[in-house]
Amino acid sequence: MTMMISVESIRNEPGGQLCRTLPVEIPSFRMRGAEMEILEDSEMAFHVYRLEGGWYLMGQGDVSIRTVCSRCLEEAELTVPISFSEEIPDQEVEIRPAAREDRGLRPEGVVPDLRDDYQIDVTQRVREEIILAIPLKVTCGSECRGLCPECGTNLNREACECEDTDIDPRMAELEELKRSLSEGGGR
Ligand SMILES: [Zn+2]
Numbered sequence: 001m002t003m004m005i006s007v008e009s010i011r012n013e014p015g016g017q018l019c020r021t022l023p024v025e026i027p028s029f030r031m032r033g034a035e036m037e038i039l040e041d042s043e044m045a046f047h048v049y050r051l052e053g054g055w056y057l058m059g060q061g062d063v064s065i066r067t068v069c070s071r072c073l074e075e076a077e078l079t080v081p082i083s084f085s086e087e088i089p090d091q092e093v094e095i096r097p098a099a100r101e102d103r104g105l106r107p108e109g110v111v112p113d114l115r116d117d118y119q120i121d122v123t124q125r126v127r128e129e130i131i132l133a134i135p136l137k138v139t140c141g142s143e144c145r146g147l148c149p150e151c152g153t154n155l156n157r158e159a160c161e162c163e164d165t166d167i168d169p170r171m172a173e174l175e176e177l178k179r180s181l182s183e184g185g186g187r
């Protein structure tokens with residue numbers, strides 16, 4: 001899975017520019033213990049400008065991700081806006097031989113008349129931008145009530161009999177901390 005932009009068409013054209021839309025082909029990865037899966041309909045638009053000795057790249061798009069809610073542990077989807085720009089020197093642009101179907105048929109000793117294909121690999125940069133854009137705590141929705149800290153009941157679906165059922169899920173961690181402190185420090 002790589003995201004490559006062919007820039008061959010403007011390589012010898014200072015000031016030239018091109019636009020490409022690519023599907024976001026980034027393998028799933030784990031982050032803070034949760035699997036992050038990029039959804040198939042995610043696309044990004046790239047603009048490339050030919051500079052003297054390099055390239056100016058801009059990338060923009062909304063990336064949809066499927067993961068788990070940090071409060072209730074059910075499936076959660078989020079969309080993160082991605083936007084970046086960078087200058088890339090010529091040395092960092094990959095050069096690949098242009099693909100031609102008749103390659104295997106050429107007689108030995110004949111120099112092929114193939115232009116190299118200059119490509120910018122944006123895979124790593126896009127992956128980094130996605131990681132930066134994912135919030136610290138992903139939830140299935142701002143209204144998620146999370147799990148009961150006592151019995152583990154999913155409070156979005158049903159109530160439980162525990163005393164703390166109406167506790168704000170954001171407070172649950174604080175309560176947890178207080179409890180562990182009082183237990184640990186007990187004389
Ligand atoms: Zn949730």
Ligand SMILES: [Zn+2]
Pocket residue numbers: 148149150151152153160161162165
């Ligand atoms: Zn409970």
